[in-house]
Amino acid sequence: MATIAEIVVEAETPSRLAAFWAAILDGYQVRGYDEAEIGRLAKLGFTPETDPTVMVDGPGPSLCFQRVLLRNYDNNRVHLDIAVDDVQAAVERITALGGSLQRREPGYTVMKDPEGNQFCIVPGT
Secondary structure, eight states: OOOEEEEEEEEEEEEHHHHHHHSTTOOEOOOOOOOHHHHHHHHHOOOTTTEEEEEESSSEEEEEEEEOSSOTTTTOSSEEEEEEHHHHHHHHHHHTTTEEEEEETTHHHHHHHHHHHHHEEEEEE
């Protein structure tokens, strides 16, 4: 079983894009920052306005806006994170369907569809 965990969007200024999409999508809002998260960001030298990863939650999949300093034309600007119960089984199934494995990283696996569009496989929660 696979479900969309989140839609990831590369951004120069994640907080600005997150606010934009939260404003135009019914039922969506920028994920709030509690004191613990503000403290974690401060230790890294960030504020909610400069957070390199800003989440927008709503009735459908969450949107994740992540800062990318230099545009990499080998990557999609938008990609899906697909949550699965068994990452290895999903990789094998996707490969059999015509997808390809690009690389494995801690916490996610980068795949490409038959036309070269990237997406990530993540462990389900």
